[in-house]
Amino acid sequence: MKREEKKEIEKEKEEKEESSNDEDEEDDYFTVSNKFNKTSKNIIKPLDPKTLHSVLSTLPDTHPEEKTKLIESYYKTQDSIINYPFNKMYNDLKLNYSLLINGVGDKSKVLKKFVDNFCVDGPAIFFKGYLPTLSIRDLLFRITFSIFGMDKGFGSPITHCNFIKSIFESNSIDKLKFLGGKYSYIPENLYIVVLNIDGPSLRNTTSQTALALLSSIPQIHLIATIETYSPTLLWDSNLFEQFYWVKHTLTTYLPYKKELTYQKSLINQNQKGSSSLDPDGVLTVLQSLTPNTTNIFTELLEHLIKKKIKKIEFKELFEICKEGFLVSSELGLKNQLREFLDHKIIVKKIIGDTEYLLVPLEFSTMQIILDKLVSFEEKE
Numbered sequence: 001m002k003r004e005e006k007k008e009i010e011k012e013k014e015e016k017e018e019s020s021n022d023e024d025e026e027d028d029y030f031t032v033s034n035k036f037n038k039t040s041k042n043i044i045k046p047l048d049p050k051t052l053h054s055v056l057s058t059l060p061d062t063h064p065e066e067k068t069k070l071i072e073s074y075y076k077t078q079d080s081i082i083n084y085p086f087n088k089m090y091n092d093l094k095l096n097y098s099l100l101i102n103g104v105g106d107k108s109k110v111l112k113k114f115v116d117n118f119c120v121d122g123p124a125i126f127f128k129g130y131l132p133t134l135s136i137r138d139l140l141f142r143i144t145f146s147i148f149g150m151d152k153g154f155g156s157p158i159t160h161c162n163f164i165k166s167i168f169e170s171n172s173i174d175k176l177k178f179l180g181g182k183y184s185y186i187p188e189n190l191y192i193v194v195l196n197i198d199g200p201s202l203r204n205t206t207s208q209t210a211l212a213l214l215s216s217i218p219q220i221h222l223i224a225t226i227e228t229y230s231p232t233l234l235w236d237s238n239l240f241e242q243f244y245w246v247k248h249t250l251t252t253y254l255p256y257k258k259e260l261t262y263q264k265s266l267i268n269q270n271q272k273g274s275s276s277l278d279p280d281g282v283l284t285v286l287q288s289l290t291p292n293t294t295n296i297f298t299e300l301l302e303h304l305i306k307k308k309i310k311k312i313e314f315k316e317l318f319e320i321c322k323e324g325f326l327v328s329s330e331l332g333l334k335n336q337l338r339e340f341l342d343h344k345i346i347v348k349k350i351i352g353d354t355e356y357l358l359v360p361l362e363f364s365t366m367q368i369i370l371d372k373l374v375s376f377e378e379k380e
Contacts, residue, residue, distance in 0.1 A: 057257075059255060059257075067252065067253050067254065070252065070253070071109075071252055073085075074086055074110065074250060075113070075114075075117070085248065085250070086114050086117070089114065089223075089248055090114075090118045090119070092246045092248075093119070093191075093223070096218060096244065097245070097246040098221075098222040098223070098224070098243050098244050098245050098246070099222070099223045099224070099245075100197075100224055100226060100243075100246065100247045100248070101223065101224065101225045101226070101247075101249075101250050102225070102227075102249055102250075103249045103250045103251035103252065104251050104253055105251055105252035105253040105254040105255075105256075106252060106254040106255060106256050106257070106258065106259070107195070107225050107250050107252055107254075108126075109252075109254070110252055111193055111195075111223065111225070111250075112126070114223075115193060115223075119191045119221070121188070121189050122187045122188060122189030122191060122219075123147065123187055123190060123191070124190075124191040124193060125139070125142055125146065125147075126193045126195065127142070127192065127193065127194045127195065128195050128196070128199075128258075128288060129195055129196035129199030129201070129202050130195060130199045130200075130258070130259045131199070131201070131284075131288045132199075132200045132201055133201075133284065133285050133288050133339070133343065134199075134201055134288050135202075135207070136201075136206065136207040136210050136211070137157055137160070137338075138288070138289070138339065139192075139194075140154075140157060140160040140210065141290075142290055143164055143190075143192075144160070144163070144164065145290060145292065147183075147187065148167060148176060148181040148182075148183060149181050149182030149183040150179070150180050150181050150182070151327060151328065151329065151336065152329075152331065152332065152335075153331055153332075153334070153335045156206075157209075157210040158206070158209065158210060158213065160210075161210050161214055164214070164217070165213070165216075165217050167179075167181075167186065168186065168217050168218075168219045168220070169217075171186055172186075173185075173186065182328075187219065188219060189219055189221060190219055190220050190221070191220075191223065192214065192220060192221070192222050192223070193223045193224070194211065194222070194223070194224040194225070195224075196225055196226070196227055197211065197224035197225065197226055197234075198226050198227060198228050198234055208235060208239060209239065211224075211243075212239055212242040213242075215243050216242060222243070227256075227259075279365055279368050279369050281343075282369055283369060283372055285339060285340070285343055285345060292326055292336070293336045293339070295324070296321055296327070296333070296336055297340065297373075298370065298374075299317075299320055299321060299324060299326070300312065300317060300320075300346075300357070300359065301359070301366050301373075302370065303317075303320060304359060304363075304366060305363060305366055305367060305370065308363070310358055310359055310360070311349065311356045311357060311358040311359070312356065312357055313355065313356055313357075314330075314333075314348075314355040314356065314357055315330075315355075317333070318330050318333050321333055337357070344360070345359070346358065346359055347359075347360055
């Protein structure tokens with residue numbers, strides 16, 4: 001009987017391994033299908049991130065004095081202080097309008113100056129909509145995690161928005177604590193700055209509906225830049241009214257260096273169509289995430305390098321992160337890892353009944369990424 005039981009157990013293990021291999025083959029099929037194919041119309045090799053960054057950094061800075069004067073004119077003019085563009089923008093925000101900023105040139109620096117000098121009565125969240133790696137879920141998670149201290153997951157962005165709205169409407173610390181919030185604070189004002197509301201990952205109905213819902217919360221003040229779309233193309237009349245937009249023009253003529261850099265795919269692809277994770281691509285993802293999520297990945301890399309292994313049990317990583325006060329629940333850790341799983345930076349494997357997390361990087365590459373993360377922290 002014991003021999004028969006052993007045979008049955010071994011047979012079950014083999015079946016599970018075969019099923020996992022089948023799943024891997026399915027994943028490989030879609031990975032190969034999405035690979036870069038060269039045709040007669042697509043014969044130019046794409047620039048790698050380092051080369052692209054090098055080319056952009058060598059572009060001459062034309063008319064620097066004129067650009068500086070133009071930007072200063074938005075808050076330093078000869079007119080009455082009431083007529084400063086920044087004052088008008090702030091007044092519109094306090095009248096519960098959302099600001100839609102257009103104009104030629106990168107507007108991130110000028111908006112940072114506006115927020116730092118005017119929007120001082122509440123926290124501010126800057127969201128890089130031009131990053132193809134980000135989604136509306138990332139913005140919503142940053143709000144609940146950074147503002148309320150929550151790491152819970154939600155079924156849909158709209159459900160998540162309604163949850164945020166209920167917290168602000170109740171204005172109850174007791175309710176916040178009951179729902180799992182770590183902070184005893186609900187801000188009276190929250191400023192959300194979306195750089196490129198027409199970014200690649202936000203050009204969908206769900207994202208725009210969620211942003212409109214956020215803007216309808218009285219405590220939330222939305223500021224968004226738009227670069228490529230006419231509002232009539234991005235929103236219908238109902239959604240446009242829900243945003244309650246007021247347009248402002250902040251032309252800077254500054255180059256779109258960041259936006260152009262991030263247009264490069266995270267996965268380097270050669271002429272044969274093979275793909276491999278690139279350190280710069282991984283760092284691109286990390287720069288778009290919350291500090292807490294980055295710290296989790298740092299802990300993971302340190303553990304793998306120290307143990308000379310490439311995979312770790314999910315539960316073991318959870319214990320490491322829990323001891324470091326990075327997460328409080330397994331669900332919270334899964335939410336934090338979602339971005340890495342989406343970009344194949346971390347691959348989930350099920351062996352038997354155990355869930356493993358695999359990092360498909362060479363140890364030398366892991367060390368390069370870890371060193372850069374440490375240098376970023378030291379600079380900050």
